[in-house]
Amino acid sequence: MNGSDGYLSIAEEQQAELEVMKELHAFCVKHGLRYILAYGTLLGAIRHKGFIPWDNDMDVIMPREDVEKLVEINKKDPIGKNVRLFHYTTDANYHYPIVRACNTKTIVQPTYLREMIDDMGVWVDIFPMDGYIKSKLIFQKPLRNFYLKMMNATMYIQESESGSKAFVRKSIIKVFPNKNHRYERKLSNLCAWSKYENSETVCVLCEEEPPFEKQIMSREDVENPVLAPFEDAEFYIPRNADKYLTLQYGDYMQLPAEEDRMTHSICSRYKD
Secondary structure, three states: OEOOOOOOEHHHHHHHHHHHHHHHHHHHHHHOOOOEEOHHHHHHHHHOOOOOOOOOOOEEEEEHHHHHHHHHHHHHOOOOOOEEEEOOOOOOOOOOOOEEEEEOOEEEOOOOEOOOOOOOOOEEEEEEEEEOOHHHHHHHHHHHHHHHHHHHHHHEOOOOOOHHHHHHHHHHHHHOOOHHHHHHHHHHHHHOOOOHHHOOEEEOOOOOOOOHHHOOEEHHHHHOOEEEEEOOEEEEEOOOHHHHHHHHHOOOOOOOOHHHOOOOOOOEEEOO
8 A cells, every 4th residue: 555545555554553562562561471573573673673664564473371361361451542452252253363453543444354354453463372293283284274274265255266166165154154263263272282381392383374394483582582673662582583584584684576575455544
């Protein structure tokens, strides 16, 4: 988006996300919840000391236990005046296995969702981190992929699909609806097979990308984070961040070609 027609510019979306992240950081410090920046947000912190210029997304990861505490504590002690937390256990129309902290001064209306989520604003995604035990992946990975496919079939509009693929997707939705968040619950239970606290290596298991092998982390590095500058604030990043960025992105200090610089299209506006 370029800020025209009432939509927020990338810079405005980034500012709205940064407001949420500042509140989230203060909340986590107050309640002793562990988190670190992740994915492109971690890359931005190291390479740009803030946002990747063309990126309008913020991601953090937390041990699953802390994610669950975050959701529960927020019910009685909200993160911030202009922050609303979404989770499948608290919001009927929200069908993701992660938590989303949204800026309530904004509203997003993505065109790729079958069912719009009331009052969702520009967000910071919070991914649960579980224990990583390679031997269990033989069973976890195929089941995880199945639950993700079922969630995606019932949640997203596939504009490129037609004919037999569209028919199959509609049939899946009709015969296997995501009633009472069955797939989010099954996926979360599956990913929690290996307890974070009992594992030397940890990983976000509830997402397909990036692959497991590119995001495995040492639990010690997660639990001994360091503060890093990010725009006009400081947030926690894992110890030995270079190791994990290299694992995910290779030569991460090298800027990608312009055609590979992706921006998320979330159709965001300020609320009236």
